[in-house]
Amino acid sequence: MIDDRHLFRLIKGETLHIVKQDGTASAEDPGLPPATLLDMYRMMVQARAFDEKALKLQRMGKMGTYAPLSGQEAVQIGSAFALEKEDWIVPSYREAGAMMARGVPMKLQYMIWMGNDYGNRIPDGVNCLPVSIPVGSQMLHATGFAWAAKIRKEKYAVACYFGDGATSRGDFHESLNFAGVFQVPAVFVCSNNGYAISTPVKDQTHAETLAQKAIAYGIRGYRVDGMDAIAMYVAVKDALQRAKKGEGPTLIEALCYRYGPHTTADNPDLYRQKEEVEKVKRDRDPIARFRNYLVKKGLWDDDKEKSLIEEIGGLVDAAAKEAEQSPPPTLEELARNVFASPPWYLAEEIDYMKKVAGGGSP
Ligand SMILES: Cc1ncc(C[n+]2csc(CCOP(=O)(O)OP(=O)(O)O)c2C)c(N)n1
Ligand SMILES: [Mg+2]
DSSP states (O other): OOOTTHHHHHHTTOOBOOBOTTSOBOTTOOOOOHHHHHHHHHHHHHHHHHHHHHHHHHHTTSSSOOOOOTTOHHHHHHHHTTSOTTOEEEOOTTOHHHHHHHTOOHHHHHHHHTTOGGGGOOOTTOOBOOOOOSTTHHHHHHHHHHHHHHHTTOSOOEEEEEETGGGGSHHHHHHHHHHHHTTOSEEEEEEEOSEETTEEGGGTOSSSOSTTHHHHHTSEEEEEETTOHHHHHHHHHHHHHHHHTTOOOEEEEEEOOOOSOSSTTOOGGGTSOHHHHHHHHHHHOHHHHHHHHHHHTTOOOHHHHHHHHHHHHHHHHHHHHHHHHSOOOOHHHHTTTTOSSOOHHHHHHHHHHHHHHTTOOO
8 A cells, every 4th residue: 555645755756666677676665566567568569569460450441540559558557467367458549558457458559540330349248338539528437437336335446547637627627526526446546658649748738637536626646657567556546455445546657768750640849859758768678677577586587588589570470460351330220329229310320331332422
């Protein structure tokens, strides 16, 4: 548990760091079992490999667009590992790492970006909502979902992911205010990657930190080194445990960085310097940091690294191939789950689309 000094930490603008870039850890290291640490590392490596493959698929014309996550692996994997099986995650569009750590197959995630809606059918038993594209909208779902747990006296808590830009939306205010008033079991993970497309955080808010906004809602708030998977794990675990004890929600600002473009439709060279990116990659990379941590513990070496990279490369390639070969929904299915009994105009629209798709003029 993080002690109650968190509020003072926050007011002073302090950030929770546990593992340094060279792999040494502070006294707050929870000392997770080696098998868990190795699973976390594997998932971070897999998230990056998934990401690199997705970029290639998009450049080959096999995806419309894609929102890369590289640089944000520690936020996503560290937090997702803190959840229990019964907990739920409510992701934004950049959370492929958290989603795969929860058990959403990579194949489905590729399908989403290939425009195949079957990718949004999360398998039963995997407690994850579908990706949300409208910025911040998922925060309201998360608050409602967590409120339902409280009303129905169910055991789960909800982890909701969103970006720094989402904190400027009304949804952020409504979600956190409501979550605070009703003391719902939710953890709000804000991946502060420095930018909302081209808008830097300093143009997003005049507040010194995003975490301090928690104070106004009367809830806990932590600022965490989001390049440190262990710090993320500790902060989210603490928040979840408190949430489940009835102590209400927490806002966690995770300081991280996105290496790639906002999406494949964006050119980041227009608004940030290449040197800035290179410096983060060199000095703060979350995967390199975790690897150093494992090496210091005697859990990792070059041979293990080599075989992991090979194995994951195979998994990623296979998932992409399966996604490509998956048949897309039919036109009828586009409207199938929207209404209990579809209105006439939807039937007309589907007919029209069929004619167009079939090559005939409508
Ligand atoms: C309601 C809404 N407005 C605008 C957009 C276009 N848009 C997509 S992502 C984005 C920026 C979001 O930035 P941030 O919340 O920091 O998340 P990040 O993309 O950095 O992960 C915008 C404006 C959208 N998807 N939804
Ligand atoms: Mg952002």
